[in-house]
Amino acid sequence: MPCFQLFYSRRSRICLNSSFRWFTLVISIILSVSLLFGLLSPAIAQLQNSSAAQTTNPTASRIANQATVVLDGQPLFQISSSEQFSAEERARLINVQLREAVQSSQPIQVQLETRNQMPVILLNNRHLLTVTNRDAELGYTADEQAALWTEQLQDALSQAQTERSSSYLQQMALVAVAVLALAAGLHWCLGWLHRQASRSAQQWIESSDQAGDQGVTKTSRLLLKLLLLLTRTGVWVIAILYITNQFPLTRQWSYQITAVLISSFTAPVLSLGRNFYSVTDLLILLGLMLALIIAAGMVTNIIRSRVLSLAGIGRGPQEAIAVITKYTLITIGALVLLQVWGLDISSLTILASALGVGIGFGLQDIAKNFGSGLVLVFERPIQAGDFVEVGEFKGVVERIGARRTELRTLDHVSILIPNSRFLEKEVINWSHSNPLSRLHIPVSVAYSTDPQAVQTTLTEVAQNHPDVLAMPLPQVWFTGFGDSALQFELLVWTRDPSRQYILRSELNYRIYAALKQAQIEIPFPQHDLHLRSGNFGLSPQLESALIRLSNQFPSNGQPNKQENQND
Known part of the structure; x- marks a missing residue:
């Protein structure tokens, strides 16, 4: 209990420090932008x-x-x-x-x-x-x-x-240099604040053992980068507008460019029913939709990591509840947002028809994977935390997404597998409904070995290993007679299928040491080769060639000089 309190207090301090840094970052950005807007208000007034x-x-x-x-x-x-x-x-x-x-x-x-x-x-x-x-x-x-x-x-x-006048131009030139220096300073300060926030997010990742926390941090990093880019862009745009607003010639150019941009972004480009929408309206609607998706993801991750985990719910049900909650929030929020925006929902029937045609022709795989993801969430043949084998891949299911499932292999490599593959092909789920699994470890010994001694030795090895379950009991099967060995199988039960390869390796080490200590021979394949003797003859031409060659090289290995000279 004290350990849990210490861990909880440590996690609380980390979360509070991280939250304080995020709060300080946001407040600093707001104050910086507010100060800049107050200083550069003439540019906005234009x-x-x-x-x-x-x-x-x-x-x-x-x-x-x-x-x-x-x-x-x-x-x-x-x-x-x-x-x-x-x-x-x-x-x-x-x-x-x-x-x-x-x-x-x-x-x-x-x-x-x-x-x-x-x-x-x-x-x-x-x-x-x-x-x-x-x-x-x-x-x-x-x-x-x-x-x-x-x-x-x-x-x-x-x-x-x-x-x-020349005096005014000189004065405004100095002001322009000061404004550029101020904008460069704010640009650097925003970068420094971004680096500080990135460090705090990295500490949050290292101190967190929940996948939801990592999702929140990744989303926060994305929002932070987007906020940094927008803020820096706004700083330089306002600074340039302020400088151009101080000189008559550049003010004319600024007014003409601004008028063209305003007319381009405010002119109606889309009409739905009685409502007309400009490029600005569509960009605002798109931004609100993206904000809704990001907010739904953050709320879902917080519910999963801070509420469901503390409630003692398993990892699989947590993921299912989180996915259902996320898409429910996105659907309801999108409908409310479109209704508040003034868009008649009934006018979306044309868009829905076009989307249906697009799904029928070009988005078949996306629709298939999305539907498969819903089946996986509701039917739950696999859940987050299960150890599965899909084709040549083996690993733990980390997250079931809308289109893909993240599989973390034993080498800690994330593999993204389409959801439809889990329904179309055979999947081995070692953790489905019951995490207990039995492992088969083959062992071969020499023919001169007593089988009872082998059974006793293997049983002792299995019972002394801490990861092997005592119930059901380990078993030793005499599977048959090989070409050069007696064949046995050690059957053990484990509660953690994801560690089966580690358990196999450790048991093999112990089995080898136990057999060597018991002086039980581990044979290797042997083959006997029999050569039959008999008479065979050579052709006359080959026999004469061999006789000439032997005459040229006597027993001392030196060529016969006399024969060479005669030749």
Whole structure:
């Protein structure tokens, strides 16, 4: 009991320390991003102004033909079409005059006059804009709207001239260098925090003996890497937007690129029923779906490792409950998410039909493995923790997934096997319904050995091994007479089939030592070779050749010189 309390307290401290580090990491990232957003709020305001200019005027939103007056990439206000010109033509003429005015070094003066009972805005005594009732926002008259725009134009033009001065450019250059240095510092700090969190996750893996804990850690690492990438990207994007927002020329480019991106991502690309969805809507929906899947996996792993394991449930039922819980959460969450998103579930029938056709043609293996996974979970012919043999693979079932089953071999190598293979081919499950297994160990001895002595020796070896069960009793079978040995089999029972190869090896070591001590001979195969004698003859040609060769080489081994000379 004290050992359990010590282990539990150690695990609790590790989990608390890991949780504290994760909490500190998340808080640090949130504070860093909040500080950066607060510092770089003008860059965000640029994006907000471009979209707000299109949504804050209810009257203008009802007019199809509208255009925005822009100065140095900063949207000022929207105007409507007149009787003579369209909104785009009016805005283009106004933008040209504003650019010409700010590029000159002369003071800029914006005045408001009334001509033909209509308010007219003058720029350096030149006609700039005649404000009509169509241009006025809701709740304003044409005169009030003209007065408001006159002040806005005067402030914007004065600021534009100031931003073109050399002193301002030098000051903003220093600010740009400082912002880049700040972004680089935040980039490095985020990397340091990521490394610290990775170390804590590694310690969590090493201190955890539950597969669910490892799954939680792997999922957390994936989320952490994704969060790090998004945060770093956001830091540099906002820094670049802030720098480009400080200079008139780059602000124009930034506004044009931003306008193109906003129009591309907000334009409707998909219609389901009466609802229209843009690229942004689809990306948000996809992100929410991925978050739902990751959250369901994390919740399932926590339930499996923190609730089911403490409840004393076996590993197989734990895996089955976890899989059912995961897919239930994903299904219910997806339906609720689509309904809240405004998507009519009945409109998915077309998508379901297309998916059915895809399954029929190209996704047969995926559907087959998925269905096989459901059969394995509910029928439970194999469970997590079982020692099985599938073809040439032997190992312990670690996890039964949606499409594949993870098998951990005796060499601690993970093999991913399709679920359909467990239903289509023969599978040996050593742990199915009863983990007790009997092992057969063959032994051969010499013919001169007493069989009773062999039986006694092998029985003693089996009974003295701690991993061999006392009940059922070990047995020794006399299986037959071999060519050169008497053949026996030692039958022992074990409760852990995954250690059967280790048990066989240990018993073989002990059997060899016991037989040697009892002076029982272990024979090896012997074969007798009998050669029959008889008369055989040579051909005359071969006999004469052998006689000549023997005459050339006398008994001393030296060639006969006289014969060689005569030759």
